[in-house]
Amino acid sequence: xxxxxxxxxxxxxxxxxxxxxLGVDAVPIRLPHQLEETDGIVIPGGESTTILxxxxxxxLIQPLRQLARLGLxxxxxxAGMICLAKNIPDDDVQTLSAIDIVVRRNxxxxxxxxxxxxxxxxxxxxxxxxxxFIRAPIIERAGPxxxxxxxxxxxxxxxxxxxxxxxxxFHPELTRDFRLHGYFLKIAGSPE
Numbered sequence: 530x531x532x533x534x535x536x537x538x539x540x541x542x543x544x545x546x547x548x549x550x551l552g553v554d555a556v557p558i559r560l561p562h563q564l565e566e567t568d569g570i571v572i573p574g575g576e577s578t579t580i581l582x583x584x585x586x587x588x589l590i591q592p593l594r595q596l597a598r599l600g601l602x603x604x605x606x607x608a609g610m611i612c613l614a615k616n617i618p619d620d621d622v623q624t625l626s627a628i629d630i631v632v633r634r635n636x637x638x639x640x641x642x643x644x645x646x647x648x649x650x651x652x653x654x655x656x657x658x659x660x661x662f663i664r665a666p667i668i669e670r671a672g673p674x675x676x677x678x679x680x681x682x683x684x685x686x687x688x689x690x691x692x693x694x695x696x697x698x699f700h701p702e703l704t705r706d707f708r709l710h711g712y713f714l715k716i717a718g719s720p721e
Contacts, residue, residue: 530718533558533567537583539575539608543702547710561592569693569717570596574607574663574700577634581612581622590623597627602693602717604710610696611666618669628691629672636667636685636698648699650679650688653708660687660699667698693717 534544536557548555548571558564570593572580584590597603597613605613605628614624614632637644643664647657658679668686671677678695679688687698693716701709 530554530568530714531556531566532569532571532714532717533564534571535573535580535584535589535609537587538579539573540606540700540702541571541573541575544571544573544606544710547702547707548714551707551710551714553714558589559587561588564589564592564596567601569602569604569713571713572603572605572609572612573702574609577608577611578622580608581624584612585623590625594625594627597625597694600693602713603627603695604713605694605696606702607663607665607698607700610668610698613694613696615672628689628694628696629675630668630689630691630696631670632666633669634666635664637662637665640664646681648679648681648687650709652678652690653712658701658708659704659706660697660701661703662687662699665698668696693719 531554534541545555613627615626616631648660650658676690677686
């Protein structure tokens with residue numbers, strides 16, 4: 530199995546390291562032809578406007594949209610969630626429109642308002658997941674095909690799945706808990 534990690538900006542090295550530690554080949558993606566022969570794509574956290582602008586510049590928006598429509602597994606974390614979202618209110622940024630969610634950027638404030646918490650994510654098991662939120666978005670609305678995977682105790686939805694697409698508002702790549710990546714790799718390796 531080969532997982533492509535969008536390597537334009539953000540925490541792509543951390544994602545690649547985890548994928549490789551889990552025994553799967555991780556390849557950096559910067560150009561459309563590098564998407565060939567991948568079994569899944571990770572869109573990392575970083576600065577969403579920059580990532581989307583670079584995706585447009587390097588001709589990746591349309592190929593990634595098409596691959597998402599065709600069912601290629603994708604994991605988007607923080608800025609990656611924004612990239613996968615169908616709608617970003619008050620922003621005319623062009624996203625992949627892959628997951629039927631409305632996402633609000635920087636929902637918790639500035640960098641100094643970043644925080645860590647233990648999240649209940651039932652698909653990962655009973656043990657809480659150490660979630661790191663850095664200028665994180667939240668899911669304001671989700672369509673009927675979307676499964677909410679996790680909410681903060683205050684009720685904000687912060688992880689979702691639609692088909693083989695997963696989006697998180699937090700940064701699993703900045704922890705030593707590899708369960709979320711393992712969950713994604715299981716989806717990517719599934720023949721269905």
